[in-house]
Amino acid sequence: MSTFKIAVLPGDGIGQEVTAEAVRVLRAVAKGSGTSFEFESALVGGGAIDAAGTPLPAETLKLCKASHAILFGSVGGPKWDHLPQEQRAERGLLALRKELDLYANLRPATCFSMLVDASPLKRSVVEGTDIMVIRELTGGLYFGEPRGRTPLAGGGERGVNTMVYTTPEIERVARVGFEVARKRRKRLASVDKANVLTVSQLWREVVTRVGRDYPDVTLEHVLVDNCAMALVHKPTHFDTIVTENTFGDILSDEAAILAGSMGMLPSASLGLAGAGGGNVGLYEPVHGTAPDIAGQGIANPIAAVLSAAMLLRYSLNMGPHADRIEAAVSRVLEQGHRTRDIAAKGEKVLGTTAMGDLIVRGVEESA
Numbered sequence: 147m148s149t150f151k152i153a154v155l156p157g158d159g160i161g162q163e164v165t166a167e168a169v170r171v172l173r174a175v176a177k178g179s180g181t182s183f184e185f186e187s188a189l190v191g192g193g194a195i196d197a198a199g200t201p202l203p204a205e206t207l208k209l210c211k212a213s214h215a216i217l218f219g220s221v222g223g224p225k226w227d228h229l230p231q232e233q234r235a236e237r238g239l240l241a242l243r244k245e246l247d248l249y250a251n252l253r254p255a256t257c258f259s260m261l262v263d264a265s266p267l268k269r270s271v272v273e274g275t276d277i278m279v280i281r282e283l284t285g286g287l288y289f290g291e292p293r294g295r296t297p298l299a300g301g302g303e304r305g306v307n308t309m310v311y312t313t314p315e316i317e318r319v320a321r322v323g324f325e326v327a328r329k330r331r332k333r334l335a336s337v338d339k340a341n342v343l344t345v346s347q348l349w350r351e352v353v354t355r356v357g358r359d360y361p362d363v364t365l366e367h368v369l370v371d372n373c374a375m376a377l378v379h380k381p382t383h384f385d386t387i388v389t390e391n392t393f394g395d396i397l398s399d400e401a402a403i404l405a406g407s408m409g410m411l412p413s414a415s416l417g418l419a420g421a422g423g424g425n426v427g428l429y430e431p432v433h434g435t436a437p438d439i440a441g442q443g444i445a446n447p448i449a450a451v452l453s454a455a456m457l458l459r460y461s462l463n464m465g466p467h468a469d470r471i472e473a474a475v476s477r478v479l480e481q482g483h484r485t486r487d488i489a490a491k492g493e494k495v496l497g498t499t500a501m502g503d504l505i506v507r508g509v510e511e512s513a
């Protein structure tokens with residue numbers, strides 16, 4: 147029997163509530179699968195500031211580095227908002243990404259057919275949307291040097307940021323793009339601004355060259371402005387998208403809203419190849435700690451549960467078991483079960499644990 151060690155970092159607010167459900171679902175997967183999971187929890191974010199004076203304690207980082215994958219909730223909240231930027235709860239997540247060199251962020255935007263009417267787009271446009279946006283996470287405009295502000299002699303200031311990428315940085319995220327596309331519908335759109343930016347011209351050349359190693363994947367290059375338009379005009383055109391940090395930040399949020407609710411969106415951040423047969427990765431719902439509903443037992447656990455499915459697929463090479471989780475979620479939704487955030491007016495509403503119970507049962511039945 148193979149055993150995988152999973153670091154569980156629920157964090158703050160509803161992170162605590164939804165992560166517990168994701169762990170239960172993983173336990174259900176393990177039953178009779180020939181695989182066992184060893185879960186170990188650690189502090190991160192605001193809770194870690196309160197207990198240890200830092201948002202990412204050394205023991206938490208040590209545990210993460212010694213694990214096959216990390217199941218993360220969310221961090222932050224009003225209690226810690228007054229702290230200086232460098233000591234904020236959210237720093238715990240940023241530091242973890244940096245320490246683990248998590249350079250590729252994967253965010254699926256799947257429009258579940260039974261929730262189409264929750265999308266801001268018309269049914270005829272959005273139905274069938276199933277996109278994976280891969281965002282480069284450690285380079286580009288957000289981290290490039292030089293950066294900063296300098297005073298001008300005649301008054302005022304000059305502000306500068308730099309979009310910079312090296313061939314190896316582009317190559318490794320491009321490979322993630324092609325590998326992911328291979329597990330999906332084998333179409334990859336590389337998004338850049340090569341008509342204006344020199345760095346994008348390098349990006350385009352490197353992605354094209356890497357693509358020669360993946361003859362089974364169809365590659366297209368799309369300008370970022372065209373991509374932003376096409377996402378709301380014809381989202382079904384896209385399968386897998388790979389792009390620079392800033393472009394990806396914006397496009398993944400745009401794609402996310404197609405799916406309707408924050409409570410439905412999982413994500414993965416992948417680093418270098420790990421012991422589990424895939425990449426060491428951090429898996430977390432896109433949403434935050436939702437202070438407005440925290441502690442009430444009404445948060446939607448589906449984003450966290452689908453993050454656990456991504457963990458199986460991308461870090462542990464357990465794709466068929468990830469399919470079981472995704473199928474169980476779809477079935478529960480098809481049967482009309484809803485948490486408050488995805489319920490239409492008058493529909494019966496379930497709490498976090500009751501929704502978790504149904505998904506666990508669905509997973510167990512598919513064993």
Ligand code: NAD
Pocket residue numbers: 160164219220221222223224236239408409410430431432433434435436437438439444445446447449487
């Ligand atoms: P949020 O995602 O926490 O909440 C936005 C809205 O969506 C709220 O109305 C909330 O109730 C709702 N919502 C979110 N997740 C839900 C779920 N699972 N089920 C039902 N409803 C859900 O964003 P915010 O309010 O901007 O941020 C709150 C705190 O979370 C802040 O401190 C912020 O910094 C932090 N945050 C952390 C992360 C992270 O850890 N990755 C991400 C985003 C925000």
